[in-house]
Amino acid sequence: MIRQISISDLRAIADQYGVPVRFAGVDWEVLTPEERKIWINASCCMLDESSIEIGLYDDNELMAISFFHELAHVLHDHMLPADSEDIEYEIDAWKIGISIAAGHGISFSTKAISWALDQMKTYTPKGMMAEIDKYAEEKIGRPISQ
Secondary structure (H helix, E strand, O other): OOOOOOHHHHHHHHHHHOOOEEEEOOOEOOOOHHHHHHHEOOEEEEOOOOEEEEOEOOOHHHHHHHHHHHHHHHHHHHHOOOOOOHHHHHHHHHHHHHHHHHHOOOOOOHHHHHHHHHHHHOOOHHHHHHHHHHHHHHHHOOOOOO
């Protein structure tokens, strides 16, 4: 059965692993429209600090599946072979994250799993370059892939 997952549930799980986690709009204010755009349905982990930053989600289940993806990065990226491709890190982190969630009695709906699969598609080299080019256009006025 899929249960509602709260920010406090995710904090408690992060605490079990000794991983600091911060939530946009709760632990820090997202003020500018540009910041909001970056953090909508997006999260990241800071491997140098072994911490997680969770963005702005209007769906707690998507927030939770993202949290477990980032938690998997913090806990397991060092276990992948050094010659692994970035896409391997990302896909493994989604799979491991869902497995960690299951270990805590949390399962995800088909909608959330489909969303995670859509996120995996963005890690293709073409998808990654498109994101980099978009950012470059915002910051320097031109894509860098040309």
